[in-house]
Amino acid sequence: MSVKEVKVCIIGAGISGLKTAHTLLNDPRSKFTKDDVLIVEGQDYIGGRVLTDKTSSKLGYSYDLGGAWFHDALTNVVLKESIEDKSFDLNKDGYFDDLEHVYYHNDHKGELPYNKWRLNKVGEELFKFIEIYYYESLDRKDMNLLEITDIYIERYGDRLTPEQIKYLHQVARYSELWFGVASDKISAKYSAMSHEGRNLYNLKGFSFLVDKLLKGIFRENILLNHKVSKINRADKYIETQHGTIKFDYLVVTVPLSILKLPQDHEYGITWEPKLPASMTEAIDKMSFGALGKVIFEFDNIWWDNEIERFVLLSEDLDNKDIGEPLKSLPKKSKYPILAINYAAMHKNEKASLVLLTQSPLTDYVEAHPEEAWEYFKPMLEQIVTKDKKISEPINVMTTKWTQNPYARGSYSAVLPNDDPESIIVQLSGELEGVALSHSPIRFAGEHTISEGDGCIHGAYMSGQREAEWIINNFFFSKKLAKL
Template identity: 50%
Template structure:
């Protein structure tokens, strides 16, 4: 046997001492006689702390020059604690290299020295668990606030560089799960075994959709089974019964209304904006002579389908930005976006994602540590980073400091103005499942028109409105998934979304008279009640507060993108190392999954470029 080194002799001696007289609540020793440089530890949680009654395993890894240099202690699995990195590594003074602190925070006698011992380390760790020191938080290279699709894609892109390790990146998420506004229900929530996307459901702009193309190229989508073009001409109903769309050429008139709106605002950028409701009225005033009575009766109400795009009512929707130029058809994602979230998350170490950690403060020019940014969470943790990507929804950014994130120093007024230059909608969903299918199952979708002459549509609802007050857009999931029972997914808009998400037990009462119109049995006086109801909760979730960006009358979508995209000089935040991502920060794909996804890639690549890393190569 080769003679033991100085480090091995020291470690063996300390093990013998710990075995003879172990400190209370601690067990520690080498993994084997052949490997004295790796120790397994069990640390008992101190009483009267959140860790009480727990026993936490940890690994001590010693350098070959021990005791000249300190070991590394890592809890496995990691603990949630302000002085523990997301990967479980402990950050306390006694484990820091000997000598002067370059940040001038710790005194030399507080840091490691050869006279320290393993027993002192473990006792210090127990003390740390009992009395966290948020002033000495963990340090990382890049922090990402928000584990939605833009935040996850940013983290995955950063970690794809061979020079970036899981210890360098931390995704901080307020909720107890990842995905943000992408949320696929569990199959056990369904009586029919269907997993529903309660957030985004479609691959929009299918001719130019990065997410769709990436999933196809990675073999994650079976184009025969996982997607469906659900764009058969919609069948429409009103409170009077089926609407004669084909015979009365109603879709042709709707197309004329849309073209009229485009031409009206195309003449000059300075034309004052009008609500969608008002610009539709202008169309009828100018073109009434060309329209039949049936066309005048239905076509204006049919234009309210756009409420189920923006998540707001047509008396609020900007006429100028109501008509969108789509780059391809809309492809329904039958597999669910939860699969995309899970696939990206598998490429990110669990230790790089910190859940249940709402951010309360961001210090833009941190002075406490060598890192440039300090992030503080509501539990008192402090995280220090060189780069920060903020991916929280626009609805959270727009909150003032009393309700949302506190910025120190305050954000520039130009950014505050940009937050207020655009609004956000509340696009919700109601899912009804039935034992039987009582509607025409050959149809992909249904549109149920609201009654005419509705006023004050955007006012907050204090009670359930009469049926047919707001239009509904229904997707026939029985056809999409070929189920035995019936399944209808209904899109809702504010303020109906807000009310139903707060009162989900009233959803059937509102929609039952509307769905009655779909019945293919003319003698049926009453359609069957659902066997299961699922209602989204986006507006009651304090970390979401709605769906995505929406254009109110007189809103300007460009200003927010200019201030947050980082692509325009002398705009946005003055600290270039603080970046923003999300569907509200990008023009191509705004409000869509692929827009958020691309914005995450954009910001991660900016950091890699700024840090001297491009395509995995360091620039020298």
């Protein structure tokens, strides 16, 4: 068992860890050198939840199994920098897939007249209602998205048409494909989203960003297959199966799902001494979802290739158990699905549909990819064009995030009664006087930042934040507290 010493140790080689190391090694204000920085990664590859599969497609597509869009295009730093340094070519590599969605529902033949029935406007009003509802009083109890939809209908049902009442829960459930959890697990209070501009789909895959960051990091700065089991914050060292690493500064970028594990869990981290209660409570009060992807490739396009996104709404079930783990394939259309037409996005005729799924469907399908087509086929039959018939896929792929013990899902999600603000306060270290503010133990990752939370650019900025804090602290201040 080896003992290493390093000035800055970074746990995790995902985007936030890579950006931390890159900034430490390249920022003009920094004097850290190659030997000062070490990334310790549990898995056998670099990039974490940024993972582009360039080899599995039978049609030559690249598939991002993790993040695939530049969200918040107006303020997305990764996009801005990548355009400026020419690592991303807007015209060749980017596509704003923001055509109007086309909706289907099992009980309605053909495309649902979504806008004609003004489901778009009523859906908008629902989320505005939610915003106002919680704005009116700080004391309003949180609930789930289906329950607040009930309240909206109770209050304003006399202003709604029968179709609007019938479909509104299904309209609301579209959010499941953003948050990655079933609606009965979506916090109503935090369900209203705000976007800073459009979403740009990255056609070439986000591995370009990993590659770009790696150019500024020495390969020797990264230890793969080193699973961290312990963090001793008193004596400032971590333990992996291969030995001990002592540090001056530590940046913990493991996913929230790992931070939430019991300390004695095989993939959990034992803290010595334990983290302060304020931090563990904040971690407990935030959750982790499972947005998944199921990719079907075909030998022909049997849907309307003018359409970019098909939304297959869920059925009018009682919605009662939609958040419960699945022991077998659910009933048809129990969960809404977003199907992305890659042929339209790539302006070609290579037939691929990428379906976005939410927990618990993601968990089930990722564990049983061989059953995926059986479940999705009857839903996809709705989008078959008149002159065509549905064909069997020539290739089926699923993500594996829920199966991967280092990921355990996709990204942070706010469940009813969660408190998404505390974790930012506790882990971002940005608030003077909060436990972390002068500690050499830092956190980064999509769960530690409010701008770009859950997104690649959020993870990226959180890594930069921590690197800059360490540079300031080490070269310009030297005042350290213990955490």
